[in-house]
Amino acid sequence: MTKNNSGAALIIVLFVVALAATLAVEMSSRMMVLVNKNSILQEHQQAKWYGYAAEALAKQALIQTKKDDKEIVNLKQPWAQEEATFPVEGGTISGQISDLQACLNLNAFRAKPNANSADKLPEIHGVFLRLLDKLDEVESLPLENSQEELADTLLDWLDKDDNRRPEGAEEDEYLSREIPYLTANHFLASISELRTIKGFNPLIVERLLPYICIIPGSDLFEINVNTILPEQAHLLAALLATDTEIAEQILSEREPEGWSDIDKFISDANEKLPKKLKKDNKQFVVNSEYFQLIANTTFAESRFRMTTMMKIKDNKVSILARKFGGDVDE
Incomplete structure (x- = not known):
């Protein structure tokens, strides 16, 4: 080699x-x-x-x-x-x-209106409006339009029909967007779905978070007065249609073990409320x-x-x- x-x-x-x-x-x-x-x-x-x-x-x-x-x-x-x-x-x-059951179940917007309701709206609609009003009093809500629009668009998103509320939004609103989509006309599965509904910007959702929740597949609207936290006084005030200060007083006088029955709660609350609660009130409970x-x-x-x-x-x-x-x- x-x-x-x-x-x-x-x-x-x-x-x-x-x-x-x-x-x-x-x-x-x-x-x-x-x-x-x-x-x-x-x-x-x-x-x-x-x-x-x-x-x-x-x-x-x-x-x-x-x-x-x-x-x-x-x-x-x-x-x-x-x-x-x-x-x-x-x-x-x-x-x-x-x-x-210590927060506002937004799926209750799908509940049937009270038989005695003149406006034919689910009971939560008025409570939600009052809650928005109380939050706005503390610090102005970053609303794109009105509080009524927020409640109506949420109702239109959840209800079973395609009839548009006066301040609401149905399919024509969402289909006209750059990326079109349909209204759910069904229960919410997550709080995050609010961001797809007209008017519910991230700042609004953040302000609402301490007071709202989702119960999957249920339109239950029963609030446990024994588990509402003191910092949720705005929610209780909206439910009672009263001032937040009165709601705070009611919660501050609640025993650590809560009210033994709903009649006791109604009796104690009526001592402070200008507009008395009815004894057959189905909205409040002491169980969850x-x-x-x-x-x-x-x-x-x-x-x-x-x-x-x-x-x-x-x-x-x-x-x-x-x-x-x-x-x-x-």
Whole structure:
């Protein structure tokens, strides 16, 4: 073999070795990526299972509450404890349960109007208008038009017909947009749907959040006066058609265990209200069936958030809806 041939062979050998080394490094890098990806997926899955564990604990808290007293739900019971973080193997679990009957269920816009109602509107329509008015008194609402338009467009979005309310909006409004879409004419599934309705800009939704909620598939309009928080006094005032100061007084005099029955609440409220509540009032209750859990969990470097809506009846808890990730208002 000549020197030239020997040099060429050496170059080929070195090239093959370099190529093999490059391929080995590439394969090793890809393997590391796959290992890391698999590890992250496993961590996320474990954090998710911790979320289900929080859900199981919430169910037990609700069942125990009903076993202790099936007639009353109040803020002194096990379900209403403040959010706490519990250490678990490799991570943490925290959760907070709230009463979905301590806020304005917007799906009640689909309820049939009261038989004695002159305007043929669901009862929540007037309550919603009064709530908007009270929030506007504290700090002007960033409304694009009127409060009546906000209530009417929400009603048009939810109701079963295509008849436009005086200040509302039906399909012609939404079909004329750059990206057209139809009105739902059905229950809301999430608060985030409000952002698709005319007039409900992000600032309006943010102001409303402490007072509104969604009960999936239900037009229930029963407010538990034992679980309304003091900071929700505007909501109680709107429900009672009175001043916020009077609502604050009523809540401040509520016993820690709440009112024992609705007649006691009506009696106490009527001592302060200029317009007395009727004794057969169906709008207020002292019991609840619908609750929401917001669970936050961690495992290693993974974080997981789950929102669960539940109904408890006959000491059995059923899951109405789950949402993974995001914020509660999304």
